[in-house]
Amino acid sequence: MTEHLAPPILAPAPRTEPLVIPGRDPVPVTLLTGFLGAGKTTLLNRILNGQHGLRVGVLVNDFGAINIDAELIDGIEENTINLTNGCVCCEIRDDLVNSLEQLLTRTETIDYVILEASGVADPEGIVMTFLDQRYEKLLRLDSITCLVDAEGIFADGDNEALNMLKLRQIGFADLVVLNKVDLIGAEHLEVVKEWINHHLHRIRIIDATRCDVPLEVLLAVGRFDPAHVVAQYKREGENQEHLHGHGTVGNIFNTWSYETDRPFSLEALREMVRRELPASIYRCKGVVFAADSPDKRIALQIVGRRTEIAELDAWGDRTPRTQIVAIGSSFDRQELTNKFDASLAHAEAQMHPSSGIDYS
Numbered sequence: 001m002t003e004h005l006a007p008p009i010l011a012p013a014p015r016t017e018p019l020v021i022p023g024r025d026p027v028p029v030t031l032l033t034g035f036l037g038a039g040k041t042t043l044l045n046r047i048l049n050g051q052h053g054l055r056v057g058v059l060v061n062d063f064g065a066i067n068i069d070a071e072l073i074d075g076i077e078e079n080t081i082n083l084t085n086g087c088v089c090c091e092i093r094d095d096l097v098n099s100l101e102q103l104l105t106r107t108e109t110i111d112y113v114i115l116e117a118s119g120v121a122d123p124e125g126i127v128m129t130f131l132d133q134r135y136e137k138l139l140r141l142d143s144i145t146c147l148v149d150a151e152g153i154f155a156d157g158d159n160e161a162l163n164m165l166k167l168r169q170i171g172f173a174d175l176v177v178l179n180k181v182d183l184i185g186a187e188h189l190e191v192v193k194e195w196i197n198h199h200l201h202r203i204r205i206i207d208a209t210r211c212d213v214p215l216e217v218l219l220a221v222g223r224f225d226p227a228h229v230v231a232q233y234k235r236e237g238e239n240q241e242h243l244h245g246h247g248t249v250g251n252i253f254n255t256w257s258y259e260t261d262r263p264f265s266l267e268a269l270r271e272m273v274r275r276e277l278p279a280s281i282y283r284c285k286g287v288v289f290a291a292d293s294p295d296k297r298i299a300l301q302i303v304g305r306r307t308e309i310a311e312l313d314a315w316g317d318r319t320p321r322t323q324i325v326a327i328g329s330s331f332d333r334q335e336l337t338n339k340f341d342a343s344l345a346h347a348e349a350q351m352h353p354s355s356g357i358d359y360s
């Protein structure tokens with residue numbers, strides 16, 4: 001039921017020939033980066049449902065053993081490929097290229113690709129893949145948009161490696177969407193902007209709630225500039241900030257996953273998160289089987305101690321089963337399992353009479 005981040009896998013022999021799909025121009029790619037829970041999937045769904053006339057293919061890289069994001073992306077299964085078993089920025093870089101190739105050859109109809117990196121991905125490896133000349137006839141990096149959680153950006157702020165990762169995610173981007181401004185006041189917003197501007201100069205920042213950003217600034221903008229990557233390296237060199245590879249970052253995270261056929265009490269789950277979830281759990285998400293609504297799949301989203309619960313489709317032919325993943329640093333997995341176990345409906349029934357559904 002528990003695991004660390006997957007260890008690096010042996011990469012296949014590197015390609016020597018340029019990758020070309022005959023008759024095809026390089027397909028533009030927008031890379032979505034940003035720390036756990038910042039809003040990448042929210043933005044992705046917004047783009048997929050937007051009026052842009054583009055036929056979009058999607059690559060999703062999630063953390064943990066179960067790819068929950070794939071469940072939460074609105075209905076384009078056939079043009080979506082999930083990258084599992086590792087982080088897109090290092091362990092599965094060849095997998096990334098193979099998946100992109102698969103996505104582009106699978107159907108003639110894709111004319112734009114969006115890659116959602118995992119929230120723990122260091123952008124360097126991904127950017128380097130796109131700068132590799134072997135792939136330049138296949139793909140063109142159009143832009144890198146980094147989502148920042150304006151409320152949660154300073155969570156666990158004493159953790160230097162964590163701050164560094166967040167800054168690198170921002171530093172490699174050509175646009176920052178400062179998201180969740182609905183959750184903070186004007187003063188906090190200014191503090192976040194000052195923090196970003198203090199560390200990184202001349203980054204374009206757009207404030208947003210629920211990633212409501214005009215599509216014109218996100219897609220087919222041709223903003224990616226390799227010179228910016230060079231400048232980022234130079235800046236890091238001057239500030240001696242380089243992380244010496246993703247391994248350093250990867251080591252600060254642990255993942256946990258949980259599965260059960262027994263139904264949850266949503267109220268108990270929400271209360272448990274509010275009162276007891278350790279601050280060292282940065283992100284938790286899943287698809288839940290709930291006693292409150294046993295016929296429908298329930299999406300569970302936890303960022304810090306905020307919980308969002310939403311009804312998805314009916315279980316239909318699928319056996320109702322809860323799958324939850326969490327990521328954080330230095331937490332006790334058994335303790336976490338116990339806390340979730342205690343939020344199961346029957347466990348709750350022993351302590352409280354049953355309560356109504358609250359989807360707020």
Ligand SMILES: Nc1nc2c(ncn2[C@@H]2O[C@H](COP(=O)(O)OP(=O)(O)OP(=O)(O)O)[C@@H](O)[C@H]2O)c(=O)[nH]1
Nearest residue numbers: 036037038039040041042119179180209210301308
């Ligand atoms: N209040 C508020 N909630 C938001 C906003 N944007 C996103 N959320 C919520 O934040 C949670 C995380 O959003 P996601 O889009 O899944 O974040 P993510 O960056 O894809 O997360 P991971 O990749 O799983 O780390 C979800 O519950 C969203 O509904 C916002 O502007 N305001």
